[in-house]
Amino acid sequence: MLYKKLKGFPEGFLWGASTSAYQVEGAWDEDGKSPSIIDMYEHPKEYADFKTASDHYHRYKEDIELFAEMGLKAYRFSIAWTRILPNGTGEVNPAGIAHYRDVILECRRHAIEPVVTMYHFDLPYCLEEKGGWGNRETIDAFVEYARMLFDNFGSDVTYWLTINEQNTMILHPGAIGLPKGGSLPSKKELYQQNHHLMLAQARVMKLCHEMCPHGKIGPALNLTAMYAQSCHPQDAIAAHNWEVLRCWNFADVPVFGTYHSLAWQYMQDRGIAPDVRPQDCETLAGARPDFIAMNYYSTATIAASRGDASDLSARAGDQQIMLGEQGVYRAAENSFVSKTKYGWVIDPSGFRYTLRKVYERYHLPILVTENGIGAPDVLEDGAVHDDYRIDFMRQHLQAMQLAITDGVRMLGYCPWAALDLVSTHQGYQKRYGFIYVDRDEFDLKKLERIKKDSFFWYKDVIAKNGAYL
Numbered sequence: 001m002l003y004k005k006l007k008g009f010p011e012g013f014l015w016g017a018s019t020s021a022y023q024v025e026g027a028w029d030e031d032g033k034s035p036s037i038i039d040m041y042e043h044p045k046e047y048a049d050f051k052t053a054s055d056h057y058h059r060y061k062e063d064i065e066l067f068a069e070m071g072l073k074a075y076r077f078s079i080a081w082t083r084i085l086p087n088g089t090g091e092v093n094p095a096g097i098a099h100y101r102d103v104i105l106e107c108r109r110h111a112i113e114p115v116v117t118m119y120h121f122d123l124p125y126c127l128e129e130k131g132g133w134g135n136r137e138t139i140d141a142f143v144e145y146a147r148m149l150f151d152n153f154g155s156d157v158t159y160w161l162t163i164n165e166q167n168t169m170i171l172h173p174g175a176i177g178l179p180k181g182g183s184l185p186s187k188k189e190l191y192q193q194n195h196h197l198m199l200a201q202a203r204v205m206k207l208c209h210e211m212c213p214h215g216k217i218g219p220a221l222n223l224t225a226m227y228a229q230s231c232h233p234q235d236a237i238a239a240h241n242w243e244v245l246r247c248w249n250f251a252d253v254p255v256f257g258t259y260h261s262l263a264w265q266y267m268q269d270r271g272i273a274p275d276v277r278p279q280d281c282e283t284l285a286g287a288r289p290d291f292i293a294m295n296y297y298s299t300a301t302i303a304a305s306r307g308d309a310s311d312l313s314a315r316a317g318d319q320q321i322m323l324g325e326q327g328v329y330r331a332a333e334n335s336f337v338s339k340t341k342y343g344w345v346i347d348p349s350g351f352r353y354t355l356r357k358v359y360e361r362y363h364l365p366i367l368v369t370e371n372g373i374g375a376p377d378v379l380e381d382g383a384v385h386d387d388y389r390i391d392f393m394r395q396h397l398q399a400m401q402l403a404i405t406d407g408v409r410m411l412g413y414c415p416w417a418a419l420d421l422v423s424t425h426q427g428y429q430k431r432y433g434f435i436y437v438d439r440d441e442f443d444l445k446k447l448e449r450i451k452k453d454s455f456f457w458y459k460d461v462i463a464k465n466g467a468y469l
């Protein structure tokens with residue numbers, strides 16, 4: 001749709017940036033922290049691990065000061081459960097509470113809104129040993145952890161994110177990490193875990209509303225609209241299949257309190273539907289988010305399934321992610337979009353399309369909690385000329401402005417990432433930050449912080465509240 005006049009970004013728009021604890025903090029076994037599943041996964045030998053990462057645990061003050069200089073209005077970070085409750089439940093670690101209290105207060109001191117992810121892939125390993133998310137007791141453990149967070153930080157945090165990318169965890173478990181010597185769970189086990197995560201999320205959203213009168217809480221999912229490869233009706237059905245199974249099945253449950261009917265049929269037909277106890281339906285129906293948080297990187301293009309093994313293919317540049325499902329959908333190429341060096345589709349119009357779809361479906365304001373381009377940034381004479389990142393973000397912000405003009409209610413934009421951090425599969429060779437962290441894969445150097453060109457560009461965008469993009 002063409003408009004005569006575009007709407008501006010709303011007053012109070014949360015111009016932010018994101019990180020997650022295990023990818024940025026380091027200090028993986030310090031001050032009482034216990035190992036998480038991430039710490040215990042197999043790690044590719046050729047890339048940096050998470051032990052030191054960007055050392056944000058020790059340098060958060062310097063980093064938040066830089067965020068303030070950039071003009072950030074919000075900082076989205078995650079709290080490591082393993083620092084708060086090293087045994088998963090029970091004894092609280094005062095050093096963990098003190099650390100995050102300080103991070104939150106440091107943000108507040110600089111008038112930066114802390115946006116807190118409660119769970120970003122890093123289950124305490126001790127809980128994994130007891131069955132992890134396959135064990136219903138993990139639901140109670142998560143509620144106990146959440147109670148601790150609301151109790152300690154509820155008066156200083158308004159925006160809470162329950163679980164990061166539950167859909168990635170369930171649909172592509174290998175993308176998060178591979179258990180040492182172990183194998184990935186079956187689909188049946190994964191959908192049971194998914195059900196437990198849904199119950200944990202519902203209870204925590206309800207608890208947040210009870211304990212934090214000003215708190216706002218929502219799920220953070222990886223959402224993307226799907227294109228049909230052609231106008232063949234079977235391609236349209238396949239694109240719808242995958243959009244439902246990948247996106248709406250994960251967002252409908254927290255918002256509507258019930259599973260998507262097509263997704264439920266799919267799970268039942270394949271014998272992978274979870275065991276749902278009578279009181280579960282009440283739990284799911286008894287909670288509602290205040291907003292939808294959404295990570296957006298790419299769109300996908302989908303063709304009809306051929307009904308055989310050729311439906312499956314590895315995602316370009318990422319053997320950990322298998323696309324396609326026999327009898328459901330097949331991944332196809334799209335000649336109208338470009339790709340990053342790592343094979344991720346670049347599609348700003350797809351961003352607008354996805355924002356429209358999410359808003360139309362849920363009627364809740366949207367907070368973008370990730371968006372960005374991974375690239376092998378080069379430090380040259382003390383500078384990083386990441387014009388490709390500026391182009392990427394400018395185009396996505398222009399698309400967002402169109403979505404705002406379309407009527408989508410936006411809360412903010414927190415791209416990935418505030419500063420360089422460990423990419424799950426490509427270490428420091430694939431960088432996302434506005435701030436360069438001077439370290440190599442294995443040589444930590446001085447971990448000096450260097451402002452990239454995108455830092456200055458984003459600062460200007462924020463200062464003008466997105467006018468003149």
Ligand code: BGP
Nearest residue numbers: 020164165168374422423424425
């Ligand atoms: C999202 C995750 C982030 C981050 C990002 C980039 O799915 O929520 O934690 O890792 O993807 O991914 P990568 O580092 O693999 O390029």
